[in-house]
Amino acid sequence: MTIEWYPGHMSKAREQIKELMRKIDVVVEILDARLPSSSSNYLLQQLRRDKPCIKVLNKNDLADPEVTKSWVRHFRKSANVRALPLSAKQPGEVKQLIKLCRHLAPNRGNPGYPVRAMVIGIPNVGKSTLINTLAGKSLAKVGDKPAITVIAQQIDLHNGILLFDTPGLLWPEMSDQTGAYRLAASGAIGANALDYTNVGVFAARYMAARYPELLRNRYKLSELPEDPHHFLEAAGRHMGCLVSGGAVDVNRAAEAFVREVRAGKLGRVSFEEPETEVEGEMENPDLSGVLPESLH
Ligand code: G4P
Numbered sequence: 614m615t616i617e618w619y620p621g622h623m624s625k626a627r628e629q630i631k632e633l634m635r636k637i638d639v640v641v642e643i644l645d646a647r648l649p650s651s652s653s654n655y656l657l658q659q660l661r662r663d664k665p666c667i668k669v670l671n672k673n674d675l676a677d678p679e680v681t682k683s684w685v686r687h688f689r690k691s692a693n694v695r696a697l698p699l700s701a702k703q704p705g706e707v708k709q710l711i712k713l714c715r716h717l718a719p720n721r722g723n724p725g726y727p728v729r730a731m732v733i734g735i736p737n738v739g740k741s742t743l744i745n746t747l748a749g750k751s752l753a754k755v756g757d758k759p760a761i762t763v764i765a766q767q768i769d770l771h772n773g774i775l776l777f778d779t780p781g782l783l784w785p786e787m788s789d790q791t792g793a794y795r796l797a798a799s800g801a802i803g804a805n806a807l808d809y810t811n812v813g814v815f816a817a818r819y820m821a822a823r824y825p826e827l828l829r830n831r832y833k834l835s836e837l838p839e840d841p842h843h844f845l846e847a848a849g850r851h852m853g854c855l856v857s858g859g860a861v862d863v864n865r866a867a868e869a870f871v872r873e874v875r876a877g878k879l880g881r882v883s884f885e886e887p888e889t890e891v892e893g894e895m896e897n898p899d900l901s902g903v904l905p906e907s908l909h
Pocket of ligand 1 (some may be wrong): 675699700701734735738740742
C-alpha cells in the first residue's frame with residue numbers, strides 16, 4: 614500500500630519552499646534525533662541544492678547517544694551539511710545553533726545584513742519549542758495545517774539572525790511503511806487516530822531486538838516473551854491495564870507502552886541508524902487501522 618500525505622499540498626509547498634530558498638542563507642532543518650531519516654522530507658532535499666543546511670537532531674535527550682553520534686558522522690559526509698544534536702528545551706544547547714548559523718554564512722550577521730535562516734520540519738519535531746527558545750519568549754504557535762497557503766513568519770532575534778518560520782510546509786513521507794511505524798512510535802503522527810495495538814506490536818518487536826534490557830528492567834520481566842503480543846500483556850499487567858476479571862486490556866496496554874517509549878521512560882532510544890536496516894522491523898506491516906483514514 615502506498616501512502617501519500619496531501620499530494621496537492623506538496624506541490625504548493627514545493628513552490629513556497631523554492632521561493633523562500635532564494636531569499637535565505639541557511640536552511641535549519643529540524644529532525645527527530647531518534648529517527649532523522651524518517652522525520653525528513655524529500656522535498657527539502659530536492660530544493661535545497663547546495664544551500665548550507667543545519668540538520669538539528671532535536672529531542673536528543675530522548676535518543677540513544679551512540680546512535681546519534683553515528684548520525685552526526687553520517688551527515689558530515691554531505692557537502693554543506695552540519696548535524697547538531699540538541700534539546701530544543703535547553704537554551705544552552707540551542708545557543709550552538711546561532712553560532713553555527715553565523716559560521717555557515719560568514720558574509721552576513723552584521724547590522725543590516727542578518728543571517729536569514731529558514732526553519733523547517735515536519736509537525737511535532739519541536740519547531741515551535743526551538744523557535745521559542747531561540748526567541749527567548751513564547752511566540753504564538755501557527756497551526757501546522759496542510760493545504761493552505763502559508764506565509765513564512767519572520768522573527769528577528771536581534772542578534773544578527775532573522776528566522777523564517779514555515780509552519781505547515783513539510784509533512785513526512787509515508788511511502789516507506791517502516792518509516793511510518795517509526796513516526797507513529799515516536800509521536801510524530803497524530804495521537805488520536807492511531808491503532809495503538811499495531812504500533813505497540815511494532816515498538817515491542819523493535820525494542821526486544823535492539824534494547825531488550827530496557828524492556829526487562831522497566832516491566833520487571835525475568836524472561837522477555839518472544840511474541841510481542843505476550844510482551845504487551847505482561848507489560849500491561851505490570852502497568853495495571855486490566856479489565857474486570859483481571860484480564861489485560863491489550864489495546865490500553867499497547868497505548869500505555871507506546872507513550873512510555875515516546876516519553877523516554879524506558880531510557881534513551883533511537884528508532885533508526887544510518888544506512889542500516891535494524892533487526893526487529895515488521896515485514897510488510899499492514900498500515901490499515903494504524904493511520905488516520907485520510908492518510909491512506
Ligand atoms: P512542532 O512545532 O514541530 O509541531 O513541535 P512542538 O514544538 O509543538 O513540540 C512537539 C512536542 O515535542 C511537545 O511536547 C514538545 O514539548 C516536545 N519537544 C520539543 N522539543 C523537545 C526536546 O528537545 N526534548 C523533548 N523531550 N521534547 C521536546 P507535547 O507533549 O506535545 O507538549 P508539552 O506538553 O511538552 O507542551
